[in-house]
Amino acid sequence: MEQLLSTILEQFKAITYVEWFGVITGALCVYLAAKEHILNWPVSILSVATYIYIFYNAKLYGDTILQFYFLGTAIYGWYYWSYGHLNSLKAERPVSHINKKDWFTIAIILLVGSFIFGYLLDNYTDTDVPYIDGFCTVTSFVAQYLLTRKKIENWLIWIFVDIIYIPLYIHKNLLATAALYFIFVFIALQGYISWKKSIKRQKSF
Template sequence: MPTIFHDFLQQLAQTSWLEWIATLSGLACVYLAAKQNIWNWPISIISVSLYLYIFYQSRIYGDSILQIYFLLTAIYGWYYWRKRDQSDEKPISSLSIRQQAIYFAIILALGAAIGFCLDRWTDSDVPYIDGLCTSMSFIAQFLMTRKYVQSWAIWVAVDVLYIPLYLHKDLAMTAVLYFIFAVIAWNGYRDWRKTFLNTTWQK
């Protein structure tokens, strides 16, 4: 245990300034998203741009590609949130049981497909866990742009899965970030669910 703790502290000490900026901007954008603050989207552009480079250098290729997707959804999310804030639509929605089952199946199928591609055509040493986390993040991010409360539940799960992956890749500061992400995501889920239920009951 002392050796593991020592290695963790050593990783933190060797954290690059790029990872620090990516970490802090990532933390800010997730916090703002949980608070339904539209500024989470432009700040996320900074974080995902830096992580695109960091993950590629660490051979986490699924996550690297995911940052490009995050960049595009940040632009879309910024537009969509502004549009909904100016309308009479309720700000938060919820998936039906059938929709949840469909998205769950999509996550598994997409994760397996990405994992297979990474295993066959890259030098990744974590192809399938990378593929699953990438798939979950794809769906969670899309659902967040549409303001579905379940997006946060998926983020909790994927953030927890990412922690050991980043420790394996010597990205200790990012692992700490994703632990904090998991806590924020859980609070975001509770807040969004409460808001959705209150809105529904008032109708």
């Protein structure tokens, strides 16, 4: 037990300032998103740029590609949330639900996309976790898109994929990032509860 704790402590000591910066900005941007605060998008850009470097060096190529997608959606989300309210720091775009047809589409995207992406990573990169990387990447694609559209279900998908990411990052010795995704689970839960209250307020008007 002491040896295990000693190993974990040594791994945490080895965490770089770059990863800590990515962790801090990553936690901040998700917290702001849960609060429906539009500044989550510029903070997200800082975190994404940092994790492009981190994930590429960890040979998590699916996650590296995902960060470029996040960069694009951060710009799009920033615009979409503030459309018509350019001088407001509080997002005005209402929160909404996806329908049953959307869930079916999401399931197909996850099934087909994960297989294709995993196959490509397995055959054309040197990653040792092609299919789990592919699955998490595609799932994150979907969750992030729903976040930009202010669909409350994005938080449920984030909770699911964040839980899967934790052991993946531990496997890659990205302990600070694994801890960050553990925190993400609770922030996403808070986001879901907060957005649910927002929907109720909208219906009361």
